[in-house]
Amino acid sequence: MIKAILIFNNHGKPRLSKFYEHYSEDTEQQIIRETFHLVSKRDENVCNFLEGGMLIGGSDYRLIYRHYATLYFVFCVDSSESELGILDLIQVFVETLDKCFENVCELDLIFHVDKVHNILAEMVMGGMVLETNMNEIITQVDSQNKMEKSEQSP
Amino acid sequence: MLLRELIRTIRTARTQAEEREMIQKECAAIRSSFREEDNTYRCRNVAKLLYMHMLGYPAHFGQLECLKLIASQKFTDKRIGYLGAMLLLDERQDVHLLMTNCIKNDLNHSTQYVQGLALCTLGCMGSSEMCRDLAGEVEKLLKTSNSYLRKKAALCAVHVIRKVPELMEMFLPATKNLLSEKNHGVLHTSVVLLTEMCERSPDMLAHFRKLVPQLVRILKNLIMSGYSPEHDVSGISDPFLQVRILRLLRILGKSDDDSSEAMNDILAQVATNTETSKNVGNAILYETVLTIMDIKSESGLRVLAINILGRFLLNNDKNIRYVALTSLLKTVQTDHNAVQRHRSTIVDCLKDLDVSIKRRAMELSFALVNGNNIRGMMKELLYFLDSCDPEFKADCASGVFLAAEKYGTDRQTSLHITPAGSYVRDDSVPNLIQLITNSVEMHAYTVQRLYKALLDDISQQPLVQVASWCTGEYGDLLVSGQCEEEEPIQVTEDEVLDVLEGLLVSNLSTPVTRGYSLTAIMKLSTRFSSVNRIKKVVLIYGSSIDVELQQRAVEYNALFKKYDHMRPALLERMPIMEKTAANGPTEIVQTNGETEANPNPNIAIITIHASNATEADMTDFVFQAAVPKTFQLQLLSPSSNVVPALNQGTVTQVIRVLNPQKVSLSFTNCLTYTLKGSPVQDLAEVNNFPPQSWQ
Numbered sequence: 148m149i150k151a152i153l154i155f156n157n158h159g160k161p162r163l164s165k166f167y168e169h170y171s172e173d174t175e176q177q178i179i180r181e182t183f184h185l186v187s188k189r190d191e192n193v194c195n196f197l198e199g200g201m202l203i204g205g206s207d208y209r210l211i212y213r214h215y216a217t218l219y220f221v222f223c224v225d226s227s228e229s230e231l232g233i234l235d236l237i238q239v240f241v242e243t244l245d246k247c248f249e250n251v252c253e254l255d256l257i258f259h260v261d262k263v264h265n266i267l268a269e270m271v272m273g274g275m276v277l278e279t280n281m282n283e284i285i286t287q288v289d290s291q292n293k294m295e296k297s298e299q300s301p
Numbered sequence: 302m303l304l305r306e307l308i309r310t311i312r313t314a315r316t317q318a319e320e321r322e323m324i325q326k327e328c329a330a331i332r333s334s335f336r337e338e339d340n341t342y343r344c345r346n347v348a349k350l351l352y353m354h355m356l357g358y359p360a361h362f363g364q365l366e367c368l369k370l371i372a373s374q375k376f377t378d379k380r381i382g383y384l385g386a387m388l389l390l391d392e393r394q395d396v397h398l399l400m401t402n403c404i405k406n407d408l409n410h411s412t413q414y415v416q417g418l419a420l421c422t423l424g425c426m427g428s429s430e431m432c433r434d435l436a437g438e439v440e441k442l443l444k445t446s447n448s449y450l451r452k453k454a455a456l457c458a459v460h461v462i463r464k465v466p467e468l469m470e471m472f473l474p475a476t477k478n479l480l481s482e483k484n485h486g487v488l489h490t491s492v493v494l495l496t497e498m499c500e501r502s503p504d505m506l507a508h509f510r511k512l513v514p515q516l517v518r519i520l521k522n523l524i525m526s527g528y529s530p531e532h533d534v535s536g537i538s539d540p541f542l543q544v545r546i547l548r549l550l551r552i553l554g555k556s557d558d559d560s561s562e563a564m565n566d567i568l569a570q571v572a573t574n575t576e577t578s579k580n581v582g583n584a585i586l587y588e589t590v591l592t593i594m595d596i597k598s599e600s601g602l603r604v605l606a607i608n609i610l611g612r613f614l615l616n617n618d619k620n621i622r623y624v625a626l627t628s629l630l631k632t633v634q635t636d637h638n639a640v641q642r643h644r645s646t647i648v649d650c651l652k653d654l655d656v657s658i659k660r661r662a663m664e665l666s667f668a669l670v671n672g673n674n675i676r677g678m679m680k681e682l683l684y685f686l687d688s689c690d691p692e693f694k695a696d697c698a699s700g701v702f703l704a705a706e707k708y709g710t711d712r713q714t715s716l717h718i719t720p721a722g723s724y725v726r727d728d729s730v731p732n733l734i735q736l737i738t739n740s741v742e743m744h745a746y747t748v749q750r751l752y753k754a755l756l757d758d759i760s761q762q763p764l765v766q767v768a769s770w771c772t773g774e775y776g777d778l779l780v781s782g783q784c785e786e787e788e789p790i791q792v793t794e795d796e797v798l799d800v801l802e803g804l805l806v807s808n809l810s811t812p813v814t815r816g817y818s819l820t821a822i823m824k825l826s827t828r829f830s831s832v833n834r835i836k837k838v839v840l841i842y843g844s845s846i847d848v849e850l851q852q853r854a855v856e857y858n859a860l861f862k863k864y865d866h867m868r869p870a871l872l873e874r875m876p877i878m879e880k881t882a883a884n885g886p887t888e889i890v891q892t893n894g895e896t897e898a899n900p901n902p903n904i905a906i907i908t909i910h911a912s913n914a915t916e917a918d919m920t921d922f923v924f925q926a927a928v929p930k931t932f933q934l935q936l937l938s939p940s941s942n943v944v945p946a947l948n949q950g951t952v953t954q955v956i957r958v959l960n961p962q963k964v965s966l967s968f969t970n971c972l973t974y975t976l977k978g979s980p981v982q983d984l985a986e987v988n989n990f991p992p993q994s995w996q
Binding site: 161163164165167169172175176190192193194195196197198229230231232234235236239257258260261264265268272273274275276277278279280282283287290291294295298299 | 304305308312348351352354355356357359360375376377380381384388391392393412414417420421424425426449452453456457459460485486489490493531532534539540541542544548580581583584587588619620621622623624627654655656657658660
C-alpha cells in the first residue's frame with residue numbers, strides 16, 4: 148500500500164501532498180519536512196530507496212523517490228509494493244503530467260495543483276495503484292475536464 | 302480572487318511572516334464568503350483553502366463547505382468538493398457521516414465520472430459505518446460492464462474489506478468473471494482485490510487456488526504476445542500487471558504443491574526470457590525470484606533464482622543491487638548455503654558509497670557469519686567498522702561482539718574485539734571487560750593492544766575505560782613482555798604508571814574514567830614493584846575535590862595502612878565472570894562490580910555510576926534498592942539527581958550493604974527519572990557480585 152505521495156522542490160516547499168492514511172495537519176507538515184531532509188541529503192548516483200523516517204512508520208516503510216530537475220517525487224510505501232515497480236510508476240506519473248501540461252515544469256504544478264490531484268486520482272486510489280496506462284489516464288482526465296468546461300460556458 | 306491570483310500573490314511574499322499575513326487575510330475573506338452562503342464562489346474558495354492547507358495552514362473551517370459542494374449538481378463543484386473531503390476530512394470527524402447519503406446518490410448517478418468520484422472518495426477515506434452502508438452499491442458496480450467503473454469498484458471493495466472484514470463474503474460472487482476481462486485496468490485492480498482477499502482469509506485462499514491456471518494463461522499471453530502499443534512500457538507488455546500476477550501466484554502457491562507445480566513452467570520462462578537492460582525487466586525478474594523462493598518450487602528453479610540475485614548484485618544499477626541485497630536477506634535463513642556462495646560479492650558491497658546499500662550489506666554479512674568463515678568475515682567487518690559512517694558504528698560493533706561470542710573461539714574473540722573496542726557504546730564496557738576476562742590465553746595480547754591504543758588516543762572514553770581496566774589487571778603481563786601474537790613491546794612500570802596518571806589529570810577524562818584509572822593504579826600495587834610511587838598517588842587523591850576519587854583514594858590508603866595484609870587477596874586477578882542478565886532496556890546504570898576495602902568486613906560498599914546516552918537530560922533521577930531481609934541497606938546521597946544527556950557526566954551514589962550472615966549478595970533496584978517531560982520507571986535485579994564482596 149502507498150502511504151503517501153509527496154512532491155516538493157529543492158528547497159523543501161511542498162508542491163503536492165497526498166496522504167492515504169490519516170495524520171493530523173501538524174504531523175503531515177512534519178512528515179514533509181522530515182522526508183525532504185532525508186531525501187535532499189542524498190547524492191545523485193545512489194539508489195532511489197531510503198528507509199522511512201521515524202514519523203511515517205518505521206521499519207516496514209520505504210521512501211522511493213526520483214529527482215527531476217527542481218522537483219522530488221517521493222512515494223512512501225510499505226513492503227507489499229514492489230520497489231522497482233513503484234519507480235516505474237513514478238516515471239509513468241511524470242510522463243502523464245508531461246503530456247497533460249505540455250512539457251511540464253514546476254510552475255505548472257504550482258498553479259494547477261488541483262489538476263495534478265485529478266490526474267493522480269486516476270492513477271492511485273486509496274493507496275493502491277488503479278491505472279498504469281498513460282493514454283487511458285489522459286483520456287479520462289480530458290473527458291472530465293470537458294465536462295467542467297461545459298458547465299462553465301453559459 | 303481566483304486560485305491562481307492567490308498563488309501569485311503568495312509567491313511574492315518574501316518572508317514567512319509576510320506569507321502568513323497574506324494567508325490570514327485571505328482566510329478571513331473566505332470565511333465571510335462562506336457565512337454568506339455564496340454558491341457561485343464556494344468552489345473557488347475551497348480550492349484556495351486546499352492550496353493553503355498544502356502549505357501547512359489550518360483549513361478545517363472548510364469541511365462543511367466541502368459537503369455542500371458534494372451535494373451540488375454541478376460536476377465542477379463535486380470534483381473540488383470530493384477532493385476537499387479527501388484532504389480535509391477523516392473518520393474521526395462526525396461531519397464525514399453526512400457524506401454517506403451524497404455518496405450513495407452519486408454512486409447511482411447517470412454520469413460515470415460522478416460515480417467515479419464517489420467511488421474514489423469512498424475508497425480513500427470511507428469509515429466502517431459508511432462502508433457498511435454502501436457496500437451493496439459497490440458490489441453492484443463491481444459487476445458492471447463499464448470498465449472505468451469496474452476497476453474503481455474493485456479498489457473500493459479492497460478498502461471496504463479492510464475496514465469491515467466481515468463483508469468479504471459479499472464480494473465473492475462478483476469475482477467470478479473478473480479475470481476474463483480484457484481491459485488491463487480492470488485486470489490489474491481485480492488481481493489486487495483477489496490478493497487482498499487471499500491474504501485475509503485462508504478459506505478464500507483455498508477457494509481461489511483454482512484460478513492459478515487462468516492466471517498462468519494471462520501471464521503467458523502477456524509475455525508471448527507481440528508488441529502491443531497500448532500497454533507497452535520500454536518494450537515489455539504491461540509490466541505492472543505482470544508483477545501483480547506474479548505476486549498473487551506467490552501467495553497462492555505458498556505451501557501448496559499442486560499450485561506450485563502448475564506455475565513452475567511459466568516462472569522458468571519469465572526468469573529466462575525477460576530482458577534485463579531496463580528497470581522494467583528487472584522489476585519483473587525480481588518479483589519472479591521472490592515468487593520462486595516462496596513457493597514449493599523444484600530445486601533447479603531455486604538455484605536459478607539465487608543466481609539471478611547474484612547477477613543483480615553485480616549490476617551497475619544501484620537500485621538493482623539494493624533490492625537484491627534486500628531479498629537475499631529474506632532468503633538467507635531458508636537457503637543459507639546458496640546465499641553463502643555469493644558472500645564475496647556481498648562483502649564487496651560493504652565498500653559501496655551508497656549508505657542504503659552499505660546498511661543492507663552489513664546486515665546480510667552478519668547473517669552469513671558462521672564458524673567456518675568467521676576469520677575472513679571478521680577482517681572485512683572490522684575494516685568496515687573503521688571506515689564507515691558514525692551512524693553504523695554502534696550497530697556494527699554490537700554485531701561484531703555477537704558474532705565473536707557465538708562463533709569465535711577464545712583466541713579469535715580477543716583478536717577481533719580489541720580493534721572494535723574503540724566504537725563501543727558505554728553500555729558495552731562491562732560486556733567487553735567480561736569477554737576479555739574470559740579469554741584467558743589472550744590477556745597478554747589484549748592488554749598490549751589496548752595499552753597501545755591508550756598511547757595513541759585518550760579521548761574515546763569507553764575505550765579508555767576498558768584499556769585502563771585491562772592495564773590494571775594484566776599490567777604484569779605487559780611489563781614482562783609475554784605477548785605471543787605480536788611483537789611484545791618494551792615498557793617499564795614507570796611508563797605504565799605515567800600513562801595511567803596521565804589519564805587522572807587529563808581534561809579529556811570523565812569522572813568515570815578517572816575512577817577506572819585510580820583503581821587500575823591501585824591494582825598494580827600488587828603486580829608492580831614500585832609500590833611507593835603508587836602510595837604517593839593514592840595519598841594525593843585522598844584530598845581530591847571529586848568526591849568519588851576522594852573516597853576511593855581514602856579507602857585505598859586505608860588498605861595500605863591498616864590492611865596491608867589483605868591487599869594482595871583483595872587485588873588479585875578477577876575470576877571468570879558469568880554472563881550478566883541485569884541490563885534492562887534503559888541501559889543507563891553501570892554497576893562497576895567493584896568493591897572497596899573498608900573497616901567493617903561485613904559491609905560491602907557499592908558505588909553506582911549512572912550515565913545517560915539519550916539526547917535529553919534525565920531529571921529527578923532517583924535510585925532505590927531493595928534487599929532480602931538478611932541484609933541492611935544504607936543509601937548515601939547521590940552526587941546529583943540530574944543525569945546529563947549524551948554521556949556528558951555521571952551521577953554517582955554509594956550504597957553500603959551490611960551482610961552479617963555472609964549470604965550471596967543481591968538486590969533489586971528501581972530507577973525513576975523524568976525524560977522529556979514524562980516519568981519513567983525501570984526495575985532490575987543485580988546479583989552478579991564477585992564472591993569477594995560478600996565473603
